[in-house]
Amino acid sequence: MRGGERRKIGQCAVGISLRRRVFADSLQLLPEEQQLWSEAMQAVLGRLGAGEYHYGSQWSLEAPREADLAAIPGVTVTAVEPITVHAVSFREWSSWEAYLRGLSSNARRNAKRAQEQFADLAVEIRQGRETLRRWPALQALKSMLAERKQLDFRQARHFLRFAMRLMALRQNNFLAVARGGGEDMAAFAGIDFGPNTYFLESGARDTRNGTGWHLMLTMLQRAYGRAPGAISSWAPSMRATRPMRGCTSRAASAAPRSCRPARSPSATSPSCRATSCRCSRCAPIRSCRWRLRR
Incomplete structure (x- = not known):
């Protein structure tokens, strides 16, 4: 609600099964409404109810969300998997x-x-x-x-x-x-x-x-x-061809042993260089699972 007017600020798709509810990629908000992500997610979960959820995908460029999810009342994050996506921001x-x-x-x-x-x-x-x-x-x-x-x-x-x-x-x-x-x-x-x-x-x-x-x-x-001015990204499934080299992932190297970092090098660090491109400042992403209790 803004200025007394109700308007759409975002959307998401969620697959629902007996055991789990899976977000198709992520919760999408208008660029000018990104600061409302936590409130929007809380509203979505309030509508869907208690259960086990999976959020994130192998080709999302969204920033990590585990901290935002853990801050939502009733949510317990049970697993986080670091995922590497190579990205080139041509606007540079x-x-x-x-x-x-x-x-x-x-x-x-x-x-x-x-x-x-x-x-x-x-x-x-x-x-x-x-x-x-x-x-x-x-x-x-x-x-x-x-x-x-x-x-x-x-x-x-x-x-x-x-x-x-x-x-x-x-x-x-x-x-x-x-x-x-x-x-x-x-x-x-x-x-x-x-x-x-x-x-x-x-x-x-x-x-x-x-x-x-x-x-x-x-x-x-x-x-x-x-x-x-757009982004060209290489999903983790590209790692077999090793399209990029010479980069290290600070996020992956600091990950606990229970996490499963992708094998491919990361394009997440601003100072990172690769042989096939200069990596853009692309945020590391995560794939999360959590339980919501009501």
């Missing part, structure tokens, strides 16, 4: 060329190697339902990467996630494949959401030929072209 560079000059020489050299090795190197980008045509290529490349790094890979589960994402976000989904020498070499898939771009999964045939770097820089340039 005046142009794409300026950003490119700021990359390490190693990143540029790797991308150039791919162009020199494959005369027919090209990147194919599909959106919406058209991404299904190239999903097999993405999964094949992810499987190769998982085998090299001895990672757990279950194709049926990945397809289910991909299909649900496609049904929910439709044209916001994109899938890009780099081809060279007549073969699929690397693939990225993600979401365009508002001005921001989220890279969610990837795969590569060979990490030594530079095609992964070429594709990554191509997609970063696409993200910059969409919205020069």
Whole structure:
């Protein structure tokens, strides 16, 4: 209520099951109303009632909320999981060329190697339902990467996630494949959401030929072209391709042993530098579980 007028200041989506209530990402408030987050969350919990809740996601850029949640009467935080999200805030560079000059020489050299090795190197980008045509290529490349790094890979589960994402976000989904020498070499898939771009999964045939770097820089340039002042983020699932290096997470290193920090390096420190980009001042996030008693 402001000036006697009742108006909407935020919204959230919550999945409710017999055992748990899960926030779909986070509680979204208008920028000018962020200071009311605790009061808004308390109102939501008052409406939903007692139970076990899960808040946060792997691709949220929201600041940690465990302290705010613990301060709400009746809430007991039972678990906190630190999650690393690599993020590039393009507003810190005046142009794409300026950003490119700021990359390490190693990143540029790797991308150039791919162009020199494959005369027919090209990147194919599909959106919406058209991404299904190239999903097999993405999964094949992810499987190769998982085998090299001895990672757990279950194709049926990945397809289910991909299909649900496609049904929910439709044209916001994109899938890009780099081809060279007549073969699929690397693939990225993600979401365009508002001005921001989220890279969610990837795969590569060979990490030594530079095609992964070429594709990554191509997609970063696409993200910059969409919205020069927005954010491009890499979800924790990207850690297998190690798109960024050289950063350490103060939050993760200080985490208690009961927490499970992500393996990938962090882009959370203002002084942090990475070989594929200069990391932006992106706040570390948390995934929380808590119980609400009434």
